[in-house]
Amino acid sequence: MSYHRRSSVSLPQSATLDERILGLHPPGAMYNSGVEYYNTVVEQRMRRVSSAIRARSGWIEALGDADTRAGWAKEAKEQGLTDLELCYVLDELAYYASLSQSGSNIRLSAVDGVWISDSLVDLETTDRLKDYAAILERVPSFQKDYWHPNPKNRVLNLIDPSLYPLVYSRSKLLRQPSTSASYGSCASKDFSWLPAEFSVDCNGAAEITSYINNLHPVKHAALYLVIASIFSKYLPLLEQVVTDLVHPRGDRPMDWPSCYYKSDVPKPLSIDNDDYHEAVEEWKKSAEFVYPQPKPFAALERPITPYTLHGRKLQAVVKMSNIELTPNSPRYRGDDWSVAAQANERIIATGVYYYDVSNISQCSLQLREPLSGFMFQVEQFDLQSVIKLYGINDPHNDGLLLTQMYGNVDIKDGLCVVYPSIYQHQMPEFKLANSSKPGHCKMLTFYFVDPATRVPSTAIVPPQQQEWWFEDALASEPFRNLPHLVLDGIANTVDFPISLGEAKRIRKEMAADLGKCNEEAAFETFEPHFFFSS
Structure with a gap:
């Protein structure tokens, strides 16, 4: 039996960060292209135990306590881990702890490649963000933008990047983009989010x-300062995620047995016997299956100190939204599995700050990873080994998916998280904790553009909001003395700037475009079926 493993990108030690990122994700390639191996049953249970420990608050400090480690060992043994597997997990946890940054509570989450902190943003900055968010919330009810792809979900958009996006056939550019690329599949030919420019x-x-x-730069100038401050605090998380992307985790090294079955009864040897294959299958049922065991843990080929993004010009799309629950609407129906953005937007990672979470049941951010081009190649009549080795329940079921659940990050008030675009994400259903009063989950989200490339941004696309232009026009000659009826007539006869009604129509088209992308990604990348070949 043979199996494919992840291939690595070989670059010289002198390669720059940009060269390393582009070597991993060249133009035209999707970030979520998947990995080339499927976790064995052994790897799956080791990952589950490691993830469960990393999901606990204070696990890094507890790692050095002998009684705590003994408790973890007892739990792991109850879940079927062998001594070798347990040693590997504990050594791996010690290594992960060494990557954490003291003083900031920045640490690897329960999901590989996803970094979190629950004390990254100080209370004063959070209070300022809440105060300015309240200003955006305090508008007449008819101006509140309740919109979500799932109409059953009550989501208030405070800053929605899908309103007034870049429309390739229509938007005005002050100058041509400095770079262009062919983005391959799952790229929109019509729309793109517009990131802002951040100078670090x-x-x-x-x-x-x-x-x-x-977000009006004059009216809300103070909020710009708060968002910039939080972006600065997010850089260490992003640096860890980018470093993990450049140095992918790979599979855990295993000692593979020469024979997958062990029995005191000799294996049937006569190939000429008509009943040989049936006899072998019966022998396997009585024999003990020998699983591979991990080799001793060795530190990964990843620098302990992450790559720095200091002194760089970065791009990020900014979003602010509130999930609102009420006694009359007490449940969030959840999201479909989706990718963060389309390939032309070059989003390398997503950062979410859950800055105000109140009166909701336990909810989480779930993540899964696809496999790309993986094919089980088994020796004739050895399908049983694959079923046991990989924990496949029904290999003949065409609906069985080659998608690996990587776990989830529990959402709580004050959590900061950054996850890479190699994952599909989902926020599953949750509800009010106390159904007699309202609750909410308020989020500030950064969609980080690949730091090794550039996409058209608000630096070269002027504001497209008709309302912003009219406010400036009304304050200047000769428009300030014109009747509003005349101004409305002018607005209705020009193609630019864009009215709010037209922007909402474009948003629906953009959502449909992204929906097609997610369907393609699911079919081609995230939901491939098992394929066996002999």
Whole structure:
């Protein structure tokens, strides 16, 4: 029996961060192209135990306590781990702890490649964000933007990047983009989010140097400062995620047995016997299956100190939204599995700050990873070994998917998380904790553009909001003295800027475009079926 494993990108030690990222994700390739191996039953249970420990608050500090480690060992043994598997998991946890950054509570989450902190943003900054968010919330009810692809979900959009996006056939550009690329599959030919520009100094402090789409830069200048401050705090999380992408985790090294079955009864040897194959299958049923065991843990080929993004010009799409639950609408129906964005938007990772979570049941961010081009190649009549080795329940079921669930990150008030675009994500259903009063989950989201490339941003696309242009026009000659009826007539006869009604129509088209992308990604990448060949 043979199996494919992840291939690595070989680059010289002198390669720059940009060269390493582009070597991993060249133009035209999707970030979520998948891995080339499927976890064995042994790897699956080791990952489950490691993830369960990393999901616990204070696990890094508890790692050095002998009684705590003994408790973890007892739990692991109850879940079927062998001594070798347990040693590997504990050594791996010690290594993961060494990657954490002291003082910031930045650590690897329960999901490989996903980094979190629950004390990253200080209370003063959070309070300022809440105050300015309240200003965006305090608008007349008819101006509140309740929109979500699932109409059953009550989501208030405060900053929605899908309003007034870049429309390739229509938007005005102050100058041509500095780079262009062929983005391959799952790329929109019509639309793109518009990121803002963030200039990061040598100390890691960020400044927003262009407007945030759908957040007025003059009216909400103070909120710009808060968002820039939080972006600065997010850089260490993003740096860890980018470093993990450049140095992928790979599979856990195993000692593979020369024979998968062990029995005191000799295996049938006569190939000429008509009943040989039936006899072998019967022998396997009585024999003990020998699973591979992990080799001793060795530190990964990844620098302990992550790559720095200081002194760089970065791009990010900014979004603010509230999930609102009420006694009359007490349940969030959940999301479909989706990718963060389309390939032309070059989103390498997503950062979410859950800055205000109140009166909701336990909810989580779930993540899964696809396999690409994986094919089980088994010796004739050895299908039983594959079924046991990989824990496949029904290999003849055409609906069985080659998608690996990587776990989930529990959402709580104050959580900061950054996850890479190699994963599909989903926020499953949750409800009010106390059904007699309202609850909410308020989020500030950064969609980080690949730092090794550039996409059209608000630096070269002027604001497209008709309302913004009219406010400036009304304050200047000769328009300030014109009747509103005349101004409305002018607005209705020009193609630019874009009215709110037209922007909402474009948003629906963009959502449908992304929906097609997610369907293609699911079919081609995230939901491939098992294929056996002999």
